[in-house]
Amino acid sequence: MSRVLLxxxxxxxxAHVLDVLLERGHSVVTTVRSAQKGQTILDNHPKLPNDMLDFVIVEDIAQPGAFDKAVVSKPPFEFVIHTASPFHxxxxxxxxxxLDPAIIGTTGILKSIKQHAPSVKRVVITSSFASIINPSKGNNPGYEYSEKDWNPITAEEAVENPLAGYRASKTFAExxxxxxxxxEKPNFTIATMCPPMVLGPIVHYLQSLDSLNTSNQRIAAIMTGKAKEEIPATGTFIWTDVRDLALAHVKAAELPEAASKRFFVTAGYFSNExxxxxxxxxxxxxxDKVPAKGTKGGGYPEEGIYKYDxxxxxxxxxIQFRSLKESIVDTVKSLQAVGG
Structure with a gap:
């Protein structure tokens, strides 16, 4: 058993990373922005003692020294999994x-670990396919993306619009x-996770349809009648299930051979259709709510699409990836449970 800061x-x-960590016997301290959010997590794991699951409040990850106290623990942490970054x-x-929360939050936690948590051996950071793709190439048919690729976005382009800002935040932070x-040559190594569109069931105690994560909003739109007349454009044509991504995060912490590697975590292609x-x-x-077979929109581009490795x-x-069918069926079931 290892002690992990999430x-x-x-x-x-x-929330899925937390479930995987607990299933695999790790003890976890998770950062939250308020005591109420932390208590919600504890209330939904009532059988676990505080030495297996606890929380610490970090109100603003972009503040200098935000994680200085959070990284200190008894017993000390061996791993840190850093998922906190805005996606909206x-x-x-x-x-x-x-830009600031993503970049300052990531470098800030690394500084805090180096200064205050010498026991940490591995830090796993949630990045994104946004840090790999070159948006200026469009659908880039025939090109194969892999961990070797970096989004070439510039600081000037980053502030042009929110989508560019999101992609830049992930690229610059990683x-x-x-x-x-x-x-800095710290005592720890890092591994980064670069998933594209993340689909899959929500953790019921944390979400309602009002606060649904951006990726799953497309599924909610299809099942609630909002896409009845026309299926929205897919946008990003590769995906992963959140449960596979969560397991990838945890294994990247556990396995020595994951040190100093980027991981392009994708199951393959999908479309909104x-x-x-x-x-x-x-x-x-x-x-009566789902678009009928043959409704326009939501398909693949005629010119083709990039490949992936x-x-x-x-x-x-x-990692053995779940099928799109399993992911969508389970997601709809979870959304129905919170009022979808």
Whole structure:
């Protein structure tokens, strides 16, 4: 058993990471922004003593020294999994709302670990396919993306709009973490996770449809009638299930051979049209809301789509990816449970 600090514990991905950590026997302290959120997590794991699951409050990850106290523990932490970073487009100031929390939050926690938590051996950081893709190339048919690729976005482009700001926040934060390790030579190694669209069931006690994570909003739209006339464009055509991504995070902490590696965590292709087909075929009670077969929109681009190489995730971390059908069926079930 190892002791793990998990940041952003009420987030969509982090909630699943927490479940995997506990299932695998680790003791966990998770950061939250308020005592109320921390208590919600504890209340939903009532059989676990505080030495197996506890929380610490970090109100603003972009503040200097925000994690200084959080990284100190008895017994000391061996691993840190850093998932806390904004992913939304409800932005008034791209620099303040997206770039600063992601970049300062990531470098800040690495500084705090180096200064105050010498026992930590591995830090796993949630990055994104946004730090790999080159958006200027469009769908880039024939090109194969892998961990070797970096989004070439510039600081000037980053503040042009919220989507550019999000992609830049992930790119710059991940680059800053690799730069930190190279320059500071801390006691720990890092591994970064670069997932594309993250789908899959929500952890019921944390979410309602009102606060649904951005990736799953497309499924909610299809099952609640909002896409009845036209299926929205898919946008990003590769995906992963949140449960597979959570396991990848934990294995990247546990396995020595994951040190100093980026992981492009994707199960493969999907389209919004395929999601509609799966919901329609598996939930006949929703047929009046789900777009009918042949409804326009949501398909693949005619010119083709980029390829992907996910071999490192399979070979190093041993991840076997769930099917799109399993992911969507389970997601709809979880959304129905919170009022979908």
């Amino acid at each position: 940041t952003g514990g009420t987030g969509f991905i982090a 487009f409800n932005v008034t100031d791209t620099q303040k709302d997206l 680059q800053a973490s690799w730069d930190f390790v190279e320059k 395929e999601i509609a087909d799966i919901v329609r075929d598996n939930y006949p009670e929703l047929k 996910n071999s490192k995730v399979k070979e190093v971390l041993g």
